[in-house]
Amino acid sequence: MSETRIAFEELVSLLERVFLKHGTSAATARVLARNCASAQRDGSDSHGVFRIPGYLSTLASGWVDGRAEPRVEDCAPGFVAVDAGNGFAQPALEAGRGLLMEKVRENGIALMAIRNSHHFAALWPDVEPFAREGLVALALVNSMACVVPAGGRKPLFGTNPISFAAPRSGHDPLVFDLATSAIAHGDVQIAAKEGKTLPEGYGVDADGQPTRDPQRILDGGALLPFGGYKGSALSMMVELLAAALTGGNFSFEFDWSGHPGAKTPWTGELIIVIDPARGAGSNFADRTETLVQAMVDAGQQRQPGDRRYRQRAEAEQLGVAINEDDLAYLKGLVN
């Protein structure tokens, strides 16, 4: 596949037209287009344009409401809830962001509990903007049952990522976004597409037996948590915080069998934001920088988020890298 480049804003605009034409409101198209284009720009391949067919088949199936209007609820001085109305999580976050920011600045900590929402994207775009305003943010989202809990036999948890962002003096924020599964589901799909073999310990086949073949994982098999029982405990925590606490579905609770083509998990998301300036850590971003320098001294060359920022800088110079076929596909969708 040969690669081409497209200006970031041009890609955003193209994706916006794609979403609009396939059943979303203008607000949702605007948010999802920027989100998806950002993932493509930053080299988050499994969450970029790669996801568009999944978005569109889901919208076509009637599983998600692309025109949902999120309802923001002011539950307590530190607690914002958003009912996404069976729409996407990102427009819900956007709708509640202003109130959340007020609460964080006032209280030092606040949370946003999004329920009744679909999250089909990378999680780092949900936290990075908070760190750019000097805040610390933690986001958790559950997904669809595809991970076997520690000691178990059947899939139950989602890939359940945890994303964290912290400001860093004089640099882009420190941001990680990690699936609590041994591998992200999108990466299994990419490995299968490319005919690659996975390392050991990533998944099991339909009989619950360990396999290194990504296709066997996709054909009724399941993923394993990262790091054994510890990753499994963290994945359980994500279920509790992103679903039980928000009022969303657990990863095993929704039934999309009546909606062929549906790909988006219908769950919940929790975002906790802290203002470090309210405590003794008023020089927080300097302290982050001290830690990063110590990590470099200890031999850790690459910091969380570095690869994305490098790709982003390159994209700002040269445009966003995209397969020619994928670009033609997007253009075909709006003609």
Added chain:
Amino acid sequence: MSETRIAFEELVSLLERVFLKHGTSAATARVLARNCASAQRDGSDSHGVFRIPGYLSTLASGWVDGRAEPRVEDCAPGFVAVDAGNGFAQPALEAGRGLLMEKVRENGIALMAIRNSHHFAALWPDVEPFAREGLVALALVNSMACVVPAGGRKPLFGTNPISFAAPRSGHDPLVFDLATSAIAHGDVQIAAKEGKTLPEGYGVDADGQPTRDPQRILDGGALLPFGGYKGSALSMMVELLAAALTGGNFSFEFDWSGHPGAKTPWTGELIIVIDPARGAGSNFADRTETLVQAMVDAGQQRQPGDRRYRQRAEAEQLGVAINEDDLAYLKGLVN
């Protein structure tokens, strides 16, 4: 070593006298004694009576102030800070708990940032009591540099545990307490004492080479994070939240070389508490129970905290299990 049994409150009282006689205030003795006895009762062997020699040599060295008076600061409607005054973290938590609870009930979420504190105990006792009041709690504490970051060569992070507690209808809370290192430091010490070999991937020797010999890890070697770069990222997050955010020391920042016998990390701790009843998750404890039943159905027989609760129930019947030599040692300390 032959084992005997002692009534829980008798052990608490004995430990209280031990602490009092070795340089702590009455308040600190009371809190640490109950904490240590609880770990012994629940089978958290590496944090029970096993830790007493370390506590006492640290107190004797002048490294920690056993008579420190924690200073509670009301920083914002959702933000309590406590300066432990170079004392232990648990009395600091105790001192700030009332204010934290008020803030959680009022705001839906609040945090306590403890700094200038020593944490030498299990972390689950810090969160379990919140879950018993229907709240969700997350605690993070950094420790002393003994874990090599992903891709690095030198130890930098502490074992940096993450502990989480959630209420569960009709049952003891769901509680986990996991080191972000592949193994807890106390367990390496126990393995070395017992002459055992560790699984692969747990640590490196003084030359940074992988080793399965716990003694080589202790002799200038270091631990590895659990789960590779993901566990390493979580350990970094713990450094940022427990140290940078609180105003405490990073795990690599303190220098105890002038205090021979010092064993306690002089760092910080962050505790985040959420009231799920303020949002849509008003039936949170029922939802936890739904998730636990699904985990059991998926084949996960043992839930986080189960082993502790089983040992606790047994101790309530028969008394707390303790080696006869350890009990004689404790009694000798107060005669």
